[in-house]
Amino acid sequence: MRSAGSEPPLDEGAWDRRARSRSPSARWIGWRLRGLVLAALVGCLALFALLRALTASPALDAPLVLGDNGVLEVGGPAAPMAVVGLIDGDGRLQRLDALLLHRSARWLPGDADRAELARQHDLYGAALVAAPVRLTDGQGQVREISVRPRGAAGLGWTFWLVATLALLLYLVTMVVVMARPDPRNALYALMALAQIGNLLFLAVLWTPAPGWPPGLMRWEQTLRTLFDLATAAALVQVTNMHPRPLPGGPVRALAAWCIALGLAALVGAGLLDQAWWWTQGLLIVGALLAMAQLGWMQRRQPHPLAHQLVRLCGAMTVTLVLLTAMVAALNPRLHGQAAFIGLAVWVIVLSAMLLMLPFLSRTQRLMREFSLLAGVSTVATALDLLFVAVFSLGNFASLALALFIALALYAGARQWLLSQFVSRQRLTTERMFERVYRMAREVQLRPADVGEQWISLLRDLFEPLDAQPVARRVRNSRVVSEGASLVVPMPLLGPAPHDAIVLGLADRGRRLFTDDDARLADRMVDLVTRVVTFDQAVERARSEERVRIAQDLHDDIGARLLTLMYKAPTPEMEDYLRHTLKDLKTLTRGLAAPSHLLSHAVAEWKSDIAQRLAAADCELGWSFAYDRDFELSVVQWSALTRVLRELVSNALAHANASRVDVEASLHDGTLSLSVSDNGSGRRPETWSHGLGLGGVRKRVKQMGGSVAWSENGQRGIVCRVTVPDFGRAGGP
Amino acid sequence: MAVKVLILEDNPVARAFLCRVVRESFSDVITLVEAGDLEGARKQVALAGGASGMHGTDPFKLVLVDLELPDGNGMDLLSELSHYPATKIVTTLYSDDDHLFPALQRGADGYLLKEDRFEVLVEELQKIVRGQPPLSPAIARRLLTHFRSGADGEPAAQGTGLSSAAFATSKPVPLADKPLDHERLTPRESEVLTYLSKGFTIKEIANLMGIKWFTVNDHIKSIYKKLNVSSRAEAAVLASKQGLV
Numbered sequence: 016m017r018s019a020g021s022e023p024p025l026d027e028g029a030w031d032r033r034a035r036s037r038s039p040s041a042r043w044i045g046w047r048l049r050g051l052v053l054a055a056l057v058g059c060l061a062l063f064a065l066l067r068a069l070t071a072s073p074a075l076d077a078p079l080v081l082g083d084n085g086v087l088e089v090g091g092p093a094a095p096m097a098v099v100g101l102i103d104g105d106g107r108l109q110r111l112d113a114l115l116l117h118r119s120a121r122w123l124p125g126d127a128d129r130a131e132l133a134r135q136h137d138l139y140g141a142a143l144v145a146a147p148v149r150l151t152d153g154q155g156q157v158r159e160i161s162v163r164p165r166g167a168a169g170l171g172w173t174f175w176l177v178a179t180l181a182l183l184l185y186l187v188t189m190v191v192v193m194a195r196p197d198p199r200n201a202l203y204a205l206m207a208l209a210q211i212g213n214l215l216f217l218a219v220l221w222t223p224a225p226g227w228p229p230g231l232m233r234w235e236q237t238l239r240t241l242f243d244l245a246t247a248a249a250l251v252q253v254t255n256m257h258p259r260p261l262p263g264g265p266v267r268a269l270a271a272w273c274i275a276l277g278l279a280a281l282v283g284a285g286l287l288d289q290a291w292w293w294t295q296g297l298l299i300v301g302a303l304l305a306m307a308q309l310g311w312m313q314r315r316q317p318h319p320l321a322h323q324l325v326r327l328c329g330a331m332t333v334t335l336v337l338l339t340a341m342v343a344a345l346n347p348r349l350h351g352q353a354a355f356i357g358l359a360v361w362v363i364v365l366s367a368m369l370l371m372l373p374f375l376s377r378t379q380r381l382m383r384e385f386s387l388l389a390g391v392s393t394v395a396t397a398l399d400l401l402f403v404a405v406f407s408l409g410n411f412a413s414l415a416l417a418l419f420i421a422l423a424l425y426a427g428a429r430q431w432l433l434s435q436f437v438s439r440q441r442l443t444t445e446r447m448f449e450r451v452y453r454m455a456r457e458v459q460l461r462p463a464d465v466g467e468q469w470i471s472l473l474r475d476l477f478e479p480l481d482a483q484p485v486a487r488r489v490r491n492s493r494v495v496s497e498g499a500s501l502v503v504p505m506p507l508l509g510p511a512p513h514d515a516i517v518l519g520l521a522d523r524g525r526r527l528f529t530d531d532d533a534r535l536a537d538r539m540v541d542l543v544t545r546v547v548t549f550d551q552a553v554e555r556a557r558s559e560e561r562v563r564i565a566q567d568l569h570d571d572i573g574a575r576l577l578t579l580m581y582k583a584p585t586p587e588m589e590d591y592l593r594h595t596l597k598d599l600k601t602l603t604r605g606l607a608a609p610s611h612l613l614s615h616a617v618a619e620w621k622s623d624i625a626q627r628l629a630a631a632d633c634e635l636g637w638s639f640a641y642d643r644d645f646e647l648s649v650v651q652w653s654a655l656t657r658v659l660r661e662l663v664s665n666a667l668a669h670a671n672a673s674r675v676d677v678e679a680s681l682h683d684g685t686l687s688l689s690v691s692d693n694g695s696g697r698r699p700e701t702w703s704h705g706l707g708l709g710g711v712r713k714r715v716k717q718m719g720g721s722v723a724w725s726e727n728g729q730r731g732i733v734c735r736v737t738v739p740d741f742g743r744a745g746g747p
Numbered sequence: 748m749a750v751k752v753l754i755l756e757d758n759p760v761a762r763a764f765l766c767r768v769v770r771e772s773f774s775d776v777i778t779l780v781e782a783g784d785l786e787g788a789r790k791q792v793a794l795a796g797g798a799s800g801m802h803g804t805d806p807f808k809l810v811l812v813d814l815e816l817p818d819g820n821g822m823d824l825l826s827e828l829s830h831y832p833a834t835k836i837v838t839t840l841y842s843d844d845d846h847l848f849p850a851l852q853r854g855a856d857g858y859l860l861k862e863d864r865f866e867v868l869v870e871e872l873q874k875i876v877r878g879q880p881p882l883s884p885a886i887a888r889r890l891l892t893h894f895r896s897g898a899d900g901e902p903a904a905q906g907t908g909l910s911s912a913a914f915a916t917s918k919p920v921p922l923a924d925k926p927l928d929h930e931r932l933t934p935r936e937s938e939v940l941t942y943l944s945k946g947f948t949i950k951e952i953a954n955l956m957g958i959k960w961f962t963v964n965d966h967i968k969s970i971y972k973k974l975n976v977s978s979r980a981e982a983a984v985l986a987s988k989q990g991l992v
Contacts, residue, residue: 570815573840574758577862581760596862604843618884618946625948630867 047193054189062182065215066167069174073143074165074224079116087113089150089158099153101142108151109138118220120236121243122358124291124343129236137229165222173221173359180363181214184370191373202253203372209242209249210366217362221355237283240294244275247301250328254308258320258499261312271301295339302332317480317520320499323527327368330387334361341396357396364388387428395421450475451539455546459554469505469543470516476539477501477532481519488514492536498527503536506544565606573599594664598657605653613681614644616652624663628675631667636676642683651741654714655688661711662690662734670694672731686720686741691733699724699732749776751795752809755788755824756781756838757816761861765811765838768865772872780807784818792828807833809876812855814839814846825853834876844885851886851971887943890970932970939966 077091079098087098100110114128115135123129142148146162188207192200216235219227251271255264278297281287309325312318338361399417454468470482479501492503501518518528576596583589605611617639628635647655659677666672672694679688702708702724711734715722720738727733752769756762766779780795782788795806810833812821825835837850837858847858857875859868932940935956942952949967953960 569840577840578758578760580862581764593862593864600840600842600862607843614945615885615888618888618944621946622884622948625946629948630870 051189051193054193055186058182058185058189062178065219066170066178069170069219069222070165070167072165072226072228073146073162074169074226075143075148076161076163078223079225081113081116085113087111087115089160091160093158096150096156096158097152098150100151101138102149102151102157103138103142104145108153111135111139111150115139115225118225118355119216119239119358120232121239122291122342122355126288126290129291133232133236136225136227136232139225140227140229140231143226165224165226169222169224171221171223174218177214177218177221177359177363180366180370181211181218184214184366185211187370187373199253199257202249203369206246206249206253207366207369209246210362210369212242213239213362214366217359221359237279240282240290241276241279243298244279244294244301247298247305248272248275250305251301251308254305254312254324254328258318258324259312259316261308261315267304267308271304275301292343295343299332299336299339302328302335306332318499320527331365331368334364337394338396357392357399360392360396364392384429387425391421391425391428394424447476451542451546454543455550458547459550466505472539472543473503473516473518473536476535477518477528479518479520483517483519485515485517492533492540494528494530494533498529501528501532501536504540506540506547561606565603568599568606569603573603590668597660601653601656601660605649605656608652611647611649611652612644613641613647616647616655617641620656620659624659624675624677627663627667633667633672634674636674636678638677639679641681643681651718654718658688658711658714658736659690661707665696665707666690666692666694666732670696670731681741684740686736686738688736688738689733691727691731693727693731695730696732697726699726749778750809751778751780751805751807752811753780753782753788753791753795753807753833754811755783755785755816755821756811756813757783758813759783761813761838764865765861768859768868768872769809769811771865772869772876784816785821785824786818788812788824789827792831806831809833810835811838811859812836814841814850822850822853825850825855829854836872836875844883844889847883848886848889884944884946887940891937891940891944932973936966936970936973939963940970943967 075089077089080088080090080095082088082095082097088095089098098111100108103109112135114132117123117132120129120132123132139148143162147159148162149157149159151157184207188204188211192204194200216239219231220235248268248271252264252268255261255268274297278287278293282290282294287293306325306328309321309328313321313325338357341357395417399413450472454472457468458465466484470484473479474482485502489502489504492501494501495517499520503516503518505514505516573596576592576599580589580592580596583592621637621639625635625637663675663677666675670692672692674693676691677688678691679686708724712722715736715738718738719740720736722734722736724732724734750773754762754765754769756765762781762783766781769779770777780791782791792807810828810831812824812835814821814837821837825837828835834856835854837847837855838861839846839850839858840861841847842860850858857871859871859875863871938956939952942955947955949960949963953963956963
């Protein structure tokens with residue numbers, strides 16, 4: 016019934032096909048556009064012809080109204096006169112009563128009433144043609160009233176309203192059919208055309224003054240019964256195949272069509288007693304069957320469209336049942352105008368629903384309001400009739416009361432619906448910002464995870480049943496598969512593993528994606544991109560500044576220290592300066608390097624120490640165990656680099672060791688490091704802590720750890736460094 | 748015939764120090780030519796037969812180049828001398844790979860850190876001239892990335908220092924082209940490089956792989972050869988023939 020496919024929503028190929036079929040150039044070329052223009056032209060011409068015929072049709076020069084006690088009266092310049100009949104051309108009295116003001120044979124439950132309605136309208140119509148009309152009050156008074164063409168002003172605003180709606184529905188139907196001519200859309204068109212027929216009858220019969228060509232009422236009854244039954248049959252058939260096909264669909268559809276057409280034929284031929292009851296019964300059964308089919312479909316495999324449609328069908332079915340009950344319980348023969356308005360509202364609402372169906376993903380909120388309105392209008396009409404019948408209230412009083420109650424109902428139900436809707440919003444604005452901020456941090460730390468992060472954010476936002484990456488670039492988010500899926504581009508944050516995410520079935524399959532969702536997704540893409548870009552800019556600025564400081568230090572101070580070192584008067588001074596220069600280099604390197612992975616740092620420490628010890632003919636025992644690799648902070652890196660260098664220097668320079676053992680382990684965030692030698696150093700407690708050892712203590716303290724020296728068995732010294740919380744203090 | 752050595756260094760004190768290092772390193776008769784800037788060095792090279800070194804009667808056998816110079820970067824001279832048949836050594840204060848690696852790529856056979864002790868420098872210089880290229884873990888990591896990126900067609904990974912900001916008068920250059928097929932690493936070479944990147948010494952690698960120290964060294968030389976122009980290896984051979992070592 017709509018241009019949606021029944022493909023699984025996340026089938027990428029299906030999406031591709033859809034995307035292609037949606038591009039305007041592919042959709043509007045050639046015969047489709049011409050066909051559409053032609054169809055629109057035909058529609059407009061038909062409406063124009065109807066308008067012409069109607070304005071030219073005769074109408075009474077005085078208004079026929081319903082009197083206070085339910086009697087037909089004729090108004091006009093003279094005093095109102097009760098009417099019981101008209102004098103026909105042969106001078107015979109033909110009886111008329113208030114039934115003449117009732118405008119629909121379709122919605123009269125009683126067979127006798129229908130026949131009487133048709134008879135009176137035929138009679139009246141014929142009298143109008145034969146003009147002038149002679150009306151009598153049955154007590155000898157005869158008033159001869161002239162006839163004039165109805166004219167455009169005589170059509171009333173209702174005609175224009177309903178006719179416009181019919182034309183609109185016609186155009187939308189044509190667009191849907193032209194866009195994709197397939198069985199589903201043909202069924203939609205069928206339903207829409209049936210309702211257009213209903214609308215046209217409504218438009219014609221709702222004109223202020225009665226008086227139509229003889230035979231119209233019989234046609235109205237037959238055709239509108241056929242229209243309604245065809246709509247029901249088409250509904251049964253389409254809910255068998257859309258949004259997903261059901262097993263055994265064709266059989267049920269065929270049965271539905273046979274029964275509907277058979278009944279319509281019987282009604283048309285007048286062979287069926289209690290035709291109205293049969294029709295209404297069948298309509299309700301059809302609607303219930305459609306709902307059952309949609310429910311079955313939803314249980315087999317959730318689809319938001321089925322979910323929406325079942326609710327929609329439910330609302331319409333309830334309204335239909337209410338309407339039927341109302342008409343059955345209160346004889347519309349007595350309350351013609353009010354009942355007619357109730358029925359008119361029903362037809363209009365039904366047509367408007369059909370009008371909006373092709374744009375379901377865009378009009379959900381509107382649809383909700385509309386179904387609410389439909390229900391409430393029906394209730395209002397029913398109440399109005401009830402008050403008139405049961406409490407014998409005046410027309411105006413009952414209408415006002417009914418309207419009041421209906422409005423209260425509408426406001427209350429709407430509030431309740433909205434609160435339902437709001438409570439299902441999972442992410443508050445506050446939480447959403449927090450979430451975006453968190454994502455930005457995560458992306459900063461692990462740029463490779465951006466896809467995963469983004470999917471998880473979208474999951475929080477929309478709670479889709481499914482979220483899959485696809486390799487297809489899209490510029491904006493958009494709703495595809497008629498609201499079943501939403502395609503969201505990846506934020507442009509460097510190389511991404513995929514280009515877009517396809518979300519399937521919002522709210523775990525309970526909701527269709529709307530254009531609002533697409534806009535929200537686009538905003539999120541924007542927001543995330545901006546936040547992350549900002550973060551990166553800040554980080555870049557920081558690192559550029561660090562690099563600049565490091566460069567200045569290294570170039571200026573380094574070169575001077577080097578010159579000083581070459582000119583050092585004593586070897587001690589030279590060593591001191593070399594030491595300072597190395598510290599400066601470590602410092603600048605630490606500042607300038609973008610990252611210090613623990614594993615890389617360990618490799619460099621080992622290589623450096625091995626080289627130095629080899630140059631001094633000293634053996635190295637090395638072990639560095641860590642349970643996980645992570646980024647060292649600049650402080651950690653430079654502190655450990657200098658501590659290690661200092662301790663090894665000590666072993667070499669002061670203790671003349673022939674072997675140095677470095678053992679380190681990092682477990683559960685605690686770093687333990689020991690550097691032991693077999694040199695000549697003893698009794699560490701007596702040492703004076705000069706630049707070297709003082710520096711070690713300072714660095715270890717900087718990392719929040721402790722250091723202790725002790726004698727290493729028979730020979731040498733062991734230095735133990737412990738830093739708790741080493742692994743957790745990561746980050747730049 | 749005396750072996751000619753060019754020393755390019757702007758700081759006179761450092762230049763004198765390097766002269767001492769060179770003299771101490773080699774037993775042969777040495778002719779030392781000093782230059783304080785790029786301009787001077789280019790003149791000296793031209794006098795000795797031009798940048799190709801082919802027509803020269805008496806080309807330099809060893810060139811020490813400082814990177815940061817008053818009139819430019821020593822890296823430029825290295826590029827100009829890429830086919831010059833001499834052993835080219837970078838002497839610098841910069842010990843980070845962002846500077847050293849591009850220098851190696853441009854044909855430097857090794858580098859000396861100016862702040863090192865005299866004895867250390869002498870030993871290092873001898874090693875380089877003997878044909879033992881330096882391979883720090885960081886450089887090994889970059890080599891691995893370089894060769895791997897050639898194999899997988901992926902851009903070089905972040906964090907290897909390739910794209911890191913450098914603080915220098917010289918901008919580090921990214922590795923230019925992907926290696927050709929015949930320049931792919933053998934599994935053995937790849938293994939050696941991986942061990943080096945983890946900080947193992949050549950001796951340890953020899954033990955781990957169950958091969959001789961020299962074999963490991965050969966692998967390293969082969970890796971370098973694949974990385975860069977083959978003329979340097981010839982230069983090393985030439986240098987030893989000339990009695991430099």
